[in-house]
Amino acid sequence: MSQINSPAELEEFRQSILSKRDPDKHCITLCSGSACHASGSAEVIASIEEEIKKQGLGAEVDVRRTGCHGFCERGPIIVIHPEEICYFQIEPKDVPEIISQTIKEKKLIERLLYTDPGTNKKIIHESEIPFYKYQKRLVFGSNGSIDPKSIEDYLAIGGYAALAKVLSGMTSEQVLDEVKKSKLRGRGGGGFPAGSKWEGSRNAPEKIKYVIVNADEGDPGAYMDRALLEGNPHSILEGLTIGAYAIGSHEGYIYVRQEYPLAVENVHIAIKKAEEYGFLGKNILGSGFDFIVKVHRGAGAFVCGESTALMTALEGRAGEPRPKYIRSNIKGLWDRPSVLNNVETWANVPLIINKGADWFTQFGTEGSKGTKIFSLVGKITNTGLVEVPMGMPLRDIIYKIGGGIPGGKKFKAVQTGGPSGGCVPEELLDLQVGFDELTMAGSMMGSGGMIVMDEDTCMVDVSRYFIHFLTDESCGKCVPCREGLRQMLRILTNITEGKGKEGDIELLEELSETAREAALCALGKSAPNPFLSTLRYFRDEYEAHIREKRCPALSCKELIAFHIDPAKCQACMMCLKKCPAEAIVGGKNKIHVIDQEKCTKCGTCFEACPPRFGAVKKISGEPVPSPVPEEERIIIRKSKEK
Amino acid sequence: MDNDKIDQIVDNHGCEASSLIQILLDIQSENHWLSKEALEKVSKSLQVPLTRIRHIATFYKAFSLVPKGRHEIHICVGTACHVRGATRVLDTVQDLTGIRPGETDLDLKFSLETVNCLGCCALGPVMEVDGKTHGKMAPSKAAGVLRNYE
Numbered sequence: 001m002s003q004i005n006s007p008a009e010l011e012e013f014r015q016s017i018l019s020k021r022d023p024d025k026h027c028i029t030l031c032s033g034s035a036c037h038a039s040g041s042a043e044v045i046a047s048i049e050e051e052i053k054k055q056g057l058g059a060e061v062d063v064r065r066t067g068c069h070g071f072c073e074r075g076p077i078i079v080i081h082p083e084e085i086c087y088f089q090i091e092p093k094d095v096p097e098i099i100s101q102t103i104k105e106k107k108l109i110e111r112l113l114y115t116d117p118g119t120n121k122k123i124i125h126e127s128e129i130p131f132y133k134y135q136k137r138l139v140f141g142s143n144g145s146i147d148p149k150s151i152e153d154y155l156a157i158g159g160y161a162a163l164a165k166v167l168s169g170m171t172s173e174q175v176l177d178e179v180k181k182s183k184l185r186g187r188g189g190g191g192f193p194a195g196s197k198w199e200g201s202r203n204a205p206e207k208i209k210y211v212i213v214n215a216d217e218g219d220p221g222a223y224m225d226r227a228l229l230e231g232n233p234h235s236i237l238e239g240l241t242i243g244a245y246a247i248g249s250h251e252g253y254i255y256v257r258q259e260y261p262l263a264v265e266n267v268h269i270a271i272k273k274a275e276e277y278g279f280l281g282k283n284i285l286g287s288g289f290d291f292i293v294k295v296h297r298g299a300g301a302f303v304c305g306e307s308t309a310l311m312t313a314l315e316g317r318a319g320e321p322r323p324k325y326i327r328s329n330i331k332g333l334w335d336r337p338s339v340l341n342n343v344e345t346w347a348n349v350p351l352i353i354n355k356g357a358d359w360f361t362q363f364g365t366e367g368s369k370g371t372k373i374f375s376l377v378g379k380i381t382n383t384g385l386v387e388v389p390m391g392m393p394l395r396d397i398i399y400k401i402g403g404g405i406p407g408g409k410k411f412k413a414v415q416t417g418g419p420s421g422g423c424v425p426e427e428l429l430d431l432q433v434g435f436d437e438l439t440m441a442g443s444m445m446g447s448g449g450m451i452v453m454d455e456d457t458c459m460v461d462v463s464r465y466f467i468h469f470l471t472d473e474s475c476g477k478c479v480p481c482r483e484g485l486r487q488m489l490r491i492l493t494n495i496t497e498g499k500g501k502e503g504d505i506e507l508l509e510e511l512s513e514t515a516r517e518a519a520l521c522a523l524g525k526s527a528p529n530p531f532l533s534t535l536r537y538f539r540d541e542y543e544a545h546i547r548e549k550r551c552p553a554l555s556c557k558e559l560i561a562f563h564i565d566p567a568k569c570q571a572c573m574m575c576l577k578k579c580p581a582e583a584i585v586g587g588k589n590k591i592h593v594i595d596q597e598k599c600t601k602c603g604t605c606f607e608a609c610p611p612r613f614g615a616v617k618k619i620s621g622e623p624v625p626s627p628v629p630e631e632e633r634i635i636i637r638k639s640k641e642k
Numbered sequence: 643m644d645n646d647k648i649d650q651i652v653d654n655h656g657c658e659a660s661s662l663i664q665i666l667l668d669i670q671s672e673n674h675w676l677s678k679e680a681l682e683k684v685s686k687s688l689q690v691p692l693t694r695i696r697h698i699a700t701f702y703k704a705f706s707l708v709p710k711g712r713h714e715i716h717i718c719v720g721t722a723c724h725v726r727g728a729t730r731v732l733d734t735v736q737d738l739t740g741i742r743p744g745e746t747d748l749d750l751k752f753s754l755e756t757v758n759c760l761g762c763c764a765l766g767p768v769m770e771v772d773g774k775t776h777g778k779m780a781p782s783k784a785a786g787v788l789r790n791y792e
Contacts, residue, residue: 034760034761034762035761035762035763035764035765037775038760038762038765038768038775038777039762039764039765039777072762072763072764072765073764075764218758218759219759220719220720220721220722220724220758220759221720221721221722221759221763222759223759223761223763226761258667258704259704259757259760260761296663296664297663297664297667298702299663299666299667299698299702299703299704299705300702300703300704301701301702301703302758313663314660315660316658316659316660316661316662316663317694317698318697318698318701318702319701319702375763377721377722377763377764377766378721378722378725378726378763379725379726383722383763383764384764415721418721449721451721451722451725453725457725462724462725465721465724466721469758475701557729578782580734580737580781580782580785581737600733600734600737602730602733602734602781603727603730603781604780604781604782607780608782
């Protein structure tokens with residue numbers, strides 16, 4: 001392929017791609033994102049290809065490996081175009097039937113369709129499934145229909161049109177004004193207005209400037225940036241190039257975690273293709289604008305998601321943050337003006353240019369415009385990635401899209417914003433999602449992790465978990481974070497182990513205040529949030545742990561015990577056989593008893609006991625009842641009495 | 643790991659000191675750990691002091707300064723897996739292998755690590771052995787998976 005040298009040539013080329021594509025031809029798209037891959041999509045696609053060959057349909061059916069469709073709970077997912085028939089949880093054994101029935105005979109396979117849990121009706125099309133129906137997929141929408149390794153696929157859906165528009169007809173001021181007018185705010189956590197950040201760099205006197213993609217997605221339970229990079233890398237490259245044009249930069253970096261091998265691979269391929277076609281490199285689309293992009297793999301440090309630490313890491317040093325007396329958009333990478341934005345922020349840029357700031361601002365709330373992708377995970381029926389307009393109430397996201405809490409359990413809280421965020425309790429579920437709204441509730445938007453917790457989750461343990469995470473990830477440069485968090489972790493661990501004492505809560509509050517005031521970077525400053533927000537809404541749980549040595553959620557290992565109710569035990573041997581510690585004594589027709597000395601509290605017996613018996617109980621804050629005497633442990637079954 | 647291979651990796655990155663982390667990552671993925679000799683070799687080629695290299699090798703989680711076992715177990719302890727019971731899985735695996743996160747057993751059979759999120763939250767709790775993801779783990783299931791490795 002020769003280079004494309006002008007916007008007109010790009011349009012011509014796009015038309016030639018489209019003319020070769022028959023919209024009525026069957027095309028099977030299969031999600032090949034990391035999550036579906038883990039649930040077996042590679043085997044499925046292999047058998048699809050084999051089966052198509054076997055049935056001689058090679059010329060009539062296309063197969064396309066796409067990025068993440070978002071509905072990870074039901075993976076592997078396939079969608080058959082043009083009918084848009086959506087099948088879930090496909091296994092290789094289903095494939096011959098799909099090819100012979102659905103492709104050849106045009107018949108639906110009922111059992112692979114989505115069943116609406118409310119009405120029990122089968123749903124055929126993706127857009128009608130509640131999980132997708134209530135979303136607004138502006139940024140994430142193309143993920144399910146294009147092959148991330150193919151630049152033609154991206155061009156076929158109008159890719160690089162925004163770049164052509166910018167390079168052929170807009171001055172850099174106009175681009176900047178459009179982004180400012182769109183009120184786009186950074187999707188990575190801080191929510192800083194992207195336009196102002198760009199303007200700062202643009203106006204900085206230094207000649208050499210950089211643009212950087214922050215794909216060091218470290219928040220546990222958040223994976224939307226990975227899904228975008230894996231599924232639609234060109235959209236990020238296009239946004240980055242437009243940003244570079246706006247501020248006058250000729251060199252960009254993508255900082256991506258090495259824990260995301262597929263994202264690294266797809267980005268490398270995308271850059272290579274874009275260079276071949278002339279969307280990157282010298283004289284892009286004949287405009288005279290030069291821009292190159294390099295990929296830097298992060299070596300595993302949470303703190304490198306912080307802007308100054310990330311830039312230090314890019315320079316090839318240990319990623320420690322520095323004080324921000326001068327912002328990094330003025331003095332960043334190698335002391336030069338550097339615009340760092342999150343993956344999702346960059347992916348929004350081509351949309352804003354293509355459709356205009358006015359179109360963009362119609363979505364969202366006063367302070368937060370556009371949409372946001374959340375990763376809806378934890379104790380939720382429909383785990384996956386959801387993109388919703390800003391301002392949607394949390395309740396709608398969790399119940400309408402997420403399908404509520406599985407197993408008939410009660411909702412307790414939703415944790416947003418990753419380790420720097422906080423927990424939002426049930427009484428605030430009608431809160432609209434937005435940068436300012438979440439901050440007011442004591443949490444934050446963060447990068448978009450949304451972890452749902454039910455009644456079995458102990459909030460003290462959640463707070464301990466996050467402080468433990470941050471203690472581990474603290475770079476150690478400043479004292480409030482390095483030492484303060486360590487002490488907070490010690491106190492919280494004591495509380496969850498039943499060694500808490502009066503005054504602990506106050507001491508934790510004091511340490512929190514110091515970290516918040518005096519830590520060097522955002523990691524330390526926001527580190528106490530998980531503790532402070534859980535204390536604000538769930539103080540009673542802390543007090544139960546400290547005063548009564550009781551874990552109300554029956555989750556803290558040191559504070560609970562497992563006990564078999566002799567009145568309910570049917571001596572079925574289920575728990576006895578499964579116990580990995582061999583701590584259960586009993587036998588056939590002999591009531592089982594847990595040897596508390598041997599018990600490791602792994603909970604296997606609790607899960608093994610058939611629900612209709614429900615004999616295994618978790619108890620907390622009270623002594624374990626002593627086992628029934630040996631002679632009373634024989635069960636005489638009624639059927640055998642005759 | 644031989645010196646030629648290290649030279650080749652250094653050359654691939656244009657022998658630039660700013661690529662130090664990228665070079666160490668490549669050596670790590672090739673060799674599964676960073677030996678003292680390898681670090682000294684990189685130090686010489688890039689003209690970067692060994693102290694700085696060790697600073698980086700100990701700062702970032704991806705690097706290991708000790709050899710790894712034949713099978714690498716990664717247990718996800720991300721928030722989503724945590725609320726679904728990852729700690730119980732981790733406890734069981736520790737009991738079975740006799741090693742704690744960051745350690746390798748004496749037979750060099752297993753190395754155990756915890757990771758903060760593998761991004762397969764729908765499958766949580768997740769355990770990864772040699773890159774293969776095992777989802778919806780429970781203590782008894784984890785024991786079953788580990789039995790398959792020699």
